[in-house]
Amino acid sequence: MTPIGAVDARAAWLLAATFLIAIAGLIYELIAATLSSYLLGDSVRQFSLVIGIFLSAMGLGAWLSRFVDQAFSGFVWAQILLGVVGGFMGPFLFLNYAWMGHVETPLYAALITIGILSGMEIPLIARVLEQIGARKFRFENVLSVDYVGALVASLAFPLLVIPHLGLMSASLVFGGLNLAVAGLSLFLFRNWATRTQVVVWAVAFAATMIALWHSEKLVSVAEAELFEDDVILSEATPYQKITVTRYRDRVRLFLDHSIQFDSLDEHRYHEALVHPAMSLAPRRADILILGGGDGMAVREVLRYPDVQSVTLVDLDPRVTQIFRDHSMLSQLNEGAFNDPRVSIINEDAWKFLERDTRIYDVTIIDLPDPKSISLSRLYTRQFYGLVVERLSAQGLMVTQAGSPFFARQAFWSVVETLETSRNPQHPGQGLNAVPYHSYVPSFGEWGFVLTSPESVPTRDIELPEGLQYLTSAVWHAAQEFGGDMDRIAAEPNTLQSHVLTGYYLDGWDYWFR
Known part of the structure; x- marks a missing residue:
């Protein structure tokens, strides 16, 4: 007969194991979702697919657990397999994408496997607790511990796991956690363990530790291929x-x-983005830049001696930090972030505009393409309404708007959105917009939209010295669109519709999928 103290100790361990495996399971789900959004795009779609597939697989796993005769043995094998499949998911998917160029099938196969194994865990633990005669055992206690573990994982993933481990190492670390749970369980329940389980566990644990030790080399190999x-x-x-x-x-x-950007041709993009607005603005003392954390747009703005202040708002502090402090990268923006006139604010652009009270003469929007709903919201009527509220009466704003060739309908949707956005100077009217484009070899034909509450000036632009590409003649030619890029019907983008993401993905998929 097993002593009561031993039963309580093993029961306590199983509850602790529930907490640990809940963390690992959710981390695997988040790694899969993040990897799919990195490699496949459209983060909202990918996160939705990953969550749906994972939860369905967990349900299947919970149902399949009834066919496992030996609950403890099934639990240990589930932990070992989770340690291997979940631990090596990150390295395998990165290397597969680098070498084979696709990731969907192995990603979803790994996700289904991890989901099934994770779904089996709680029913098996509950059965083991019953078998050892754990006093005061209640199934809801197991579920409560499981949910708390999921909460810890959801908080730790963005705050600790990604910044300190990265996806590849994180996958291996939490694979090691599952294997550690299996190993300690084999020790505490050694009278139930088998030699095969111990040998397979030892090999899996050793392989995971070796892979973790060489994870930086694995990253280097994957990136060398990518x-x-x-x-x-x-x-x-x-x-x-x-x-x-x-x-x-x-x-x-x-x-x-x-x-x-590519340093060989980024001047074409940034000169086209910045100088038409800066040259045509009646006043350019106070400038707002949304995005552009590499500092290239700031570099172009500072070519005008009458600029008094530049406020750059970029979400990721690490981007602005490396382009300020890294000696080689700061040379690319000519040390723009060290100019005393420049203020850097690391914040979501929407939140910044909601709390900001300053008025700007020129606003330059250099945000990533609207390939997800989280980015699409920064191309909506509602967002442009916030931007124009911070614009002076005769101020100008310009936004990059994607490719009018590869994503033609998406580009003209941005134009339509601006033209139907609220005009604070003329209630009931939209904004005035001038679309134009430029050829950037790294991107192809690329589009921009110059916008104002008033009519956009049509005079020739007067450019500062030192430009490599833009001239007055180029500016006038940029406003002409060939037949395969000319305006087509497109709906405006709003927080309710988010049509822009669909236009964008459909356009690029047509050419490159």
């Missing part, structure tokens, strides 16, 4: 994956594996 050039900086922040590559004097920035 990117053409040498990776000089690679970090995961709570907001995105930052990668900077270099080949000789050529530097490129990638956020979530999407290119943001």
Whole structure:
């Protein structure tokens, strides 16, 4: 007969194990969702798919647990398999994407496997508790501990796991956690353990620790396949994956594996974005830039000597930090972030506009493409209404608007959205918009929209010295659209509709999927 103290100790361990495996299970789900949004785009769609598939698989696992005759043995095997599948999910998916170019099938296969195994855990633990005769056992206690573990995981993932581990190492660390649970369970229930379980556990644990030890090398191998050039900086922040590559004097920035600029041609993009608005603005003392954490747009703004202040709002503090402090990267923006006229605010653009009370002469919107609903909201009537409230009576604002060639309907949806946004100077009317485009080799044809509550000036632009691309003639030509880029019907983007994300994804998928 098992002593009561031993029963209580093992029961306490099983409840603690429930807490730990709940953390690991949700971390795997979040890793899968984040990886799918990194590699497949459209974070809202991917998170929804991952959550739905994972929960369905958990339900299937809970049902399948009834067919497991030996509850303890089934629990240990579930932990070992979770440690292997969940632990190596991150490295496998990154390397598979780098070598094979696709990730959907292995990602969802791993997710279903992890979901089934996770769904089996609670029923099996409950049966083990009953078998050992745990006093005061109640099934709701197990569920309560499980839910608390899920809460801890959801808080730890953005605050601790991603900033300090990254996705690949995090996957291995929490695989090791499942294996540690299996190992301690085998020790505490050694009279129920089998030699096969112990041997397989030892091999799996050793393999996981070796992989974790070499995780940086695995990251380097994956990134060497993903990117053409040498990776000089690679970090995961709570907001995105930052990668900077270099080949000789050529530097490129990638956020979530999407290119943001190439130092060979970024001048074409940033000169086209900044100078029409700056040149045509009646006054340009106070400038607001939303996005543009690389500092390139700030560099162009500072070419005008009458600029008194520049406020840059970018969500990710790590991006602005490296482009301020990294010696090579700060050279690209000519040390713009160290200019005393420049203030950097790391905050969501929408929240900033809601609390800000300043009035700006020019607002430059250099935000990521609207490939998800979270980004699409920054291209809505409601958002532009907030922007224009912070604009002076004759002020100008300009936004990057994607490709009028690859995502034609998305581009003209941005134009339509601006033209139907609230005009505080002329109630009942929309804003005045001038669409234009520029060829940027890294992106192809790229579009912008210059906007004002009043009529946009039509005079020639007077440009500062030192530009490499933009001229008055180029500016006038940029306002002409060929037949395959000219205006087509598109609905305005609103918080209710979010049509822009669909237009954007459909356009790019047509060309590149």
